[in-house]
Amino acid sequence: MTRRVAFAIAILLALAWSLGPVLWQILTAIKPDAQITHAPLVYWPHPPTGEHFRAIWERKPFGLYLLNSTFIAFFAALLCLVFATPAAMALARLLPRDRDRVLLTFLVLSLFPPILLLFPLYEAVRGLGWINQPVALVVPYAALHLPLAVWVLESGFRSIPVSIDEAARLDGLSVVRRLVRVLAPLATPSIVTAGILVFIFAWNEFMLAVTFLTRDQAKTVTAGIASVSGASLYEIPWGPLCAAITLATLPLFVLVLVFQRRIVSGLTRGAVKG
Amino acid sequence: MNGRATIRESWVLIAPAFLFLLAVIALPILRVLWLSFLHADLVGNQQFSFAGIDQYDRLWNDARWLKSLGNTVMFTFSSVAIELGLGLALALLLHRAFRGRGLVRALVTLPWVLPTAIMALAWAWIANDTFGVANDLLQRLGLLRAPVAWLGAPATAMTTVVLADVWKTTPFVTLVLLAGLQGIPDTVVEAARLDGLSPWRRLARVTLPLLLPSVLVAGLFRLIQAYGAFDLIYVMTGGGPGGATETVSLYAYRNYFRYLDFGYGSALAVQAVVLMALLSWAIVRWAREPGEVS
Numbered sequence: 001m002t003r004r005v006a007f008a009i010a011i012l013l014a015l016a017w018s019l020g021p022v023l024w025q026i027l028t029a030i031k032p033d034a035q036i037t038h039a040p041l042v043y044w045p046h047p048p049t050g051e052h053f054r055a056i057w058e059r060k061p062f063g064l065y066l067l068n069s070t071f072i073a074f075f076a077a078l079l080c081l082v083f084a085t086p087a088a089m090a091l092a093r094l095l096p097r098d099r100d101r102v103l104l105t106f107l108v109l110s111l112f113p114p115i116l117l118l119f120p121l122y123e124a125v126r127g128l129g130w131i132n133q134p135v136a137l138v139v140p141y142a143a144l145h146l147p148l149a150v151w152v153l154e155s156g157f158r159s160i161p162v163s164i165d166e167a168a169r170l171d172g173l174s175v176v177r178r179l180v181r182v183l184a185p186l187a188t189p190s191i192v193t194a195g196i197l198v199f200i201f202a203w204n205e206f207m208l209a210v211t212f213l214t215r216d217q218a219k220t221v222t223a224g225i226a227s228v229s230g231a232s233l234y235e236i237p238w239g240p241l242c243a244a245i246t247l248a249t250l251p252l253f254v255l256v257l258v259f260q261r262r263i264v265s266g267l268t269r270g271a272v273k274g
Numbered sequence: 275m276n277g278r279a280t281i282r283e284s285w286v287l288i289a290p291a292f293l294f295l296l297a298v299i300a301l302p303i304l305r306v307l308w309l310s311f312l313h314a315d316l317v318g319n320q321q322f323s324f325a326g327i328d329q330y331d332r333l334w335n336d337a338r339w340l341k342s343l344g345n346t347v348m349f350t351f352s353s354v355a356i357e358l359g360l361g362l363a364l365a366l367l368l369h370r371a372f373r374g375r376g377l378v379r380a381l382v383t384l385p386w387v388l389p390t391a392i393m394a395l396a397w398a399w400i401a402n403d404t405f406g407v408a409n410d411l412l413q414r415l416g417l418l419r420a421p422v423a424w425l426g427a428p429a430t431a432m433t434t435v436v437l438a439d440v441w442k443t444t445p446f447v448t449l450v451l452l453a454g455l456q457g458i459p460d461t462v463v464e465a466a467r468l469d470g471l472s473p474w475r476r477l478a479r480v481t482l483p484l485l486l487p488s489v490l491v492a493g494l495f496r497l498i499q500a501y502g503a504f505d506l507i508y509v510m511t512g513g514g515p516g517g518a519t520e521t522v523s524l525y526a527y528r529n530y531f532r533y534l535d536f537g538y539g540s541a542l543a544v545q546a547v548v549l550m551a552l553l554s555w556a557i558v559r560w561a562r563e564p565g566e567v568s
Contacts, residue, residue: 010367011378018382021441024407025396041410083291090287093280102288109299113502113550115523116543119309119530120302143298146291175283206391206505211531226391226509238399245396249388256387260380263387267446268453 022249028242029053036239052243059240062247065221069248072134072220073202076141077195080149083142085191088153089179093165103151110147114207125212132218137209141202148201149194152266156190157183193266196259200252221248309540316534329541339542341517342525346546348432349507349521350500353439358493360440361447362485366477368448369455379452386445394509397438401425428518431511435519439506443499447492454488455481490561494554501550522546 028036029052031045056062091099121140130136160183168182184191209223216224225244256263310329314322333339368379385393400408401424412418424434458481466480504523507513513520513528522542529539 007367007370007372011372014364014367014382015378017441018385018445021393021396021400022384022388024400028399037405039404041405041407083294086287087291090284094284102292106291106295109295111498112299112303112547113498113504113523113543115502115504115526116306116547117299117302118527119536119539119543120305121298122530123305124302140298143294146295150291175287179287200387204387204389204391206389206509207527210391222389222391226389226395226505238402238405241395242399245392248392252387252389253384256380256384260376264376264379264383264449267383267386268449 022253025242025245025249028238029246031239033239052239053247055237055240056244056247060224060244061217062221062224062244064217065219065224066247068134068218069203069220069222072137072141073199075134075138076145076202077198079138079142080146080198081191081195084146084149084153084194085184085187086179088150089157089183089187091150091154092157092160093162099154103154106147106150110144114144118207118211121208122211130212132213132215134218136212137202137205137220140208141198141205145198145201149198152194152197153187153190156187156193160186189262190266193259193262196255196263197266200255200263203252306540306543309536310544312537312540314535314537314540316536322537325537329537330545332538333541333545338517338520339522339525342520342522345432345517345519346501346503346521346523349436349439349503349519350497353436353443353500354493354496356436356440357444357447357496358489361444361451361492362489364444364448365451365455366481369452382448383445385442386449388442390442390505391509393442394438394506397434397441398425398510401434425511426515428515431515431519435507435510438510439500439503442506443496447496450492450495451485451488454485457488458484490557494557497557498550498554501546 027043027045030048030050031042032047032049032051035042035045091102094102117140125131125136128136164182164186165178168178173181203220204222205220206222206226209220210227213219213223219227221244225241225248311325311327312322313325313328364382368375368382372378400406403409403421403423403426406421406424408424409418409421413421422430424430462484463476463480466476471479502523503521504527507519507521507524508527511519513524523546526539526542526546529535529542533539
């Protein structure tokens with residue numbers, strides 16, 4: 001009995017640690033200003049207010065931020081899958097030795113810290129006239145997360161029996177048809193997983209976004225919110241800011257709850273296979 | 275079935291992905307390497323000219339670089355060490371069977387899925403000196419007498435940044451270790467139990483040694499990520515106060531976009547990666563050694 005109680009307490013502590021910081025933002029977001037800056041601290045808002053959510057909409061092009069983020073993350077995931085899916089299909093059928101070599105090369109390329117790539121990418125983006133254009137982020141995001149997508153997809157394709165491939169080949173289907181009509185539908189679960197993961201990481205990215213997007217209307221939600229940082233950290237209106245934090249993290253919260261098993265297993269596969 | 279045609283077909287399918295990575299990752303790496311051997315700044319000479327190893331030479335006389343390197347090492351090792359400990363505890367906890375385990379695992383994973391830059395703001399708010407919940411909770415628990423300006427003093431700023439990083443990235447370690455735990459056959463642990471080993475001994479003598487490869491993988495990945503940390507620190511402290519949390523990534527970024535010294539910025543980025551690569555290589559070598567003996 002005591003062991004079960006201790007276990008339950010440990011689980012609750014783990015949840016409090018993981019969710020506490022997020023819940024605190026939500027509580028602040030629905031707290032009237034007077035209670036945010038009240039000593040001693042007010043924990044529970046009474047009554048809850050929606051004023052901060054209205055304020056961010058008026059103060060900043062917040063709807064545009066969300067739209068930009070969705071657009072960029074979606075197309076980054078799509079572009080990434082377009083490159084990663086054929087590669088993963090082929091890798092799953094290679095000899096283990098060759099396969100591991102290619103996967104390792106991809107992995108090493110994904111380990112370079114973004115600061116190393118930042119300036120050359122900036123030069124390229126400027127040269128192409130892509131500053132403040134979504135494509136300036138879509139292309140690098142697709143590339144930076146391509147290795148992860150290939151890792152996740154490859155194990156999906158590997159679980160499809162080779163006999164299905166061969167039957168389709170004997171039927172005279174071309175490579176493209178075999179991929180699109182036969183194999184991709186069978187690998188849908190891992191394609192969805194890879195797509196969600198790339199979407200999430202693209203939504204979260206900050207360094208490139210804050211560098212390549214200078215116009216407020218062009219910013220992603222991550223860059224838009226977090227660029228208030230630094231010295232201005234002490235003059236921030238925390239109510240609206242916490243409302244913005246809540247709105248920017250909410251889509252991810254929902255994704256995690258809806259696709260919990262998929263995200264956990266995808267992240268694990270992507271992380272562990274080294 | 276024509277084997278050779280299949281193999282050719284495979285490479286044709288892999289080539290686009292490979293060329294894409296070459297263009298967006300490998301080419302920029304070559305470019306930054308080249309830039310690091312140039313005088314390339316918009317302050318003095320507008321013309322880029324060959325500098326040989328001048329930029330790397332500058333590093334030795336740059337106290338700010340040494341300090342940023344020290345900060346990076348401090349940040350990296352303290353956060354990775356805590357994450358491995360905490361991540362292991364969480365993994366052992368979530369490895370046991372209980373109702374609602376899937377949901378709990380997903381919720382514990384949540385911090386890793388949220389945007390680092392945005393959660394950095396959230397943590398700055400938690401650590402706020404006057405209205406922050408951290409000060410309030412610690413005072414209520416009697417652990418703190420007076421409120422602390424966490425991000426205002428060098429030592430506490432580093433601690434706070436490390437703590438925020440631990441919160442954000444421990445789930446990664448937990449996930450890797452959970453996968454590792456799943457790979458340990460139940461029969462092995464069961465045998466140890468039948469041999470009369472206490473739970474602690476089973477952990478120390480059986481589970482941990484078998485889990486070691488996963489611990490190394492998690493540690494190595496986290497080391498590389500933490501070493502390149504940018505978002506969290508840029509947003510929480512901007513490298514302050516007084517450069518106490520400025521990492522090499524941040525210093526390189528400043529050289530690029532504030533001082534417009536692209537040559538030196540590139541040299542900073544390149545040397546950081548070279549040092550990291552050497553360290554990773556040393557760790558991998560060290561990890562492999564026991565395997566070669568047995």
